[in-house]
Amino acid sequence: PTIYVVTPTYARLVQKAELTRLSLTLLHVPRLHWIVVEDSPQPTPLVRDLLAVSGLAYTHLHVPTPKDMKLQEKDPTWLKPRGVEQRNEAMRWLREMAAAAAVEQAVVYFADDDNTYSLKVFEEMRFTQRVSVWPVGLVGGMRYEGPVVENGKVVRFHTGWRPSRPFPIDMAGFAVSLRLVVAHPGARFDRSAQIGFLESSLLQGLVTMKELEPKADMCTKILVWHTRTEKPKIKREEIMQKQGMGSDLNVEV
Numbered sequence: 001p002t003i004y005v006v007t008p009t010y011a012r013l014v015q016k017a018e019l020t021r022l023s024l025t026l027l028h029v030p031r032l033h034w035i036v037v038e039d040s041p042q043p044t045p046l047v048r049d050l051l052a053v054s055g056l057a058y059t060h061l062h063v064p065t066p067k068d069m070k071l072q073e074k075d076p077t078w079l080k081p082r083g084v085e086q087r088n089e090a091m092r093w094l095r096e097m098a099a100a101a102a103v104e105q106a107v108v109y110f111a112d113d114d115n116t117y118s119l120k121v122f123e124e125m126r127f128t129q130r131v132s133v134w135p136v137g138l139v140g141g142m143r144y145e146g147p148v149v150e151n152g153k154v155v156r157f158h159t160g161w162r163p164s165r166p167f168p169i170d171m172a173g174f175a176v177s178l179r180l181v182v183a184h185p186g187a188r189f190d191r192s193a194q195i196g197f198l199e200s201s202l203l204q205g206l207v208t209m210k211e212l213e214p215k216a217d218m219c220t221k222i223l224v225w226h227t228r229t230e231k232p233k234i235k236r237e238e239i240m241q242k243q244g245m246g247s248d249l250n251v252e253v
């Protein structure tokens, strides 16, 4: 089966660096199709050019997050869910593609542009029947969070926060079969989901805990990390710009 990797992304100083790093990981994975969905009203040249030379099979989509749902510069990062419209747009494209090309033997993975992925995590998810799950490192204020497996079944979740959530797992900790996405045309990420309930908003419409397929040695191995990139400080750039000596803005960073 092909793995469709869905990556929402938005313009910021580190965007090209993030997408470059992720693309280099994905190049090592066979039978992979990268769906990059820009949070923008138009596709941007930066992303278009990066994809064109990436060497990957890809689809380039875009949809802007509505203004009232968009995180503002001064907001704390957890205030609003991120990448929601973009992941839903990718699922729309996938359902349409699956119908047109009669593809169903495939897996969908929501891979944010800033996380760190081992190559192994992709092979773990490749034979997903419905929804496969595994732990995620460096997330939720914990060393890791993940499903707890007993007798081959997920019985609960190891999490430090709101264990009452239906599926307290990070976006990077599950993959869904395309067949299931197609079979549930109404399943989507809920933009008005409470903080931490975004993953649950999709998964609730697709599976029950009993049906989850534990991967990564019964969820005992960490194969993906919820890393976050430090925001670069460009104070000096601003000072230099005021003196008319700022960096050339025609140079893409």
Ligand code: UGA
Residues within 6 Å of the ligand: 007, 008, 009, 010, 038, 039, 065, 070, 071, 077, 080, 081, 082, 083, 086, 111, 112, 113, 114, 170, 171, 172, 196, 198, 226, 228
């Ligand atoms: C955590 C989860 O790991 C995310 O999958 C989840 O979407 C997010 O919480 C949430 O609750 O919304 P976190 O590291 O805090 O993630 O989020 P980001 O990495 O900042 O954003 C997730 C994805 O959305 C990234 O691929 C990012 O490029 C994209 N994004 C972010 C946008 O497309 N637009 C934005 O305005 C912000």
Ligand code: MN
Residues within 6 Å of the ligand: 112, 114, 115, 227, 228
């Ligand atoms: Mn992130």
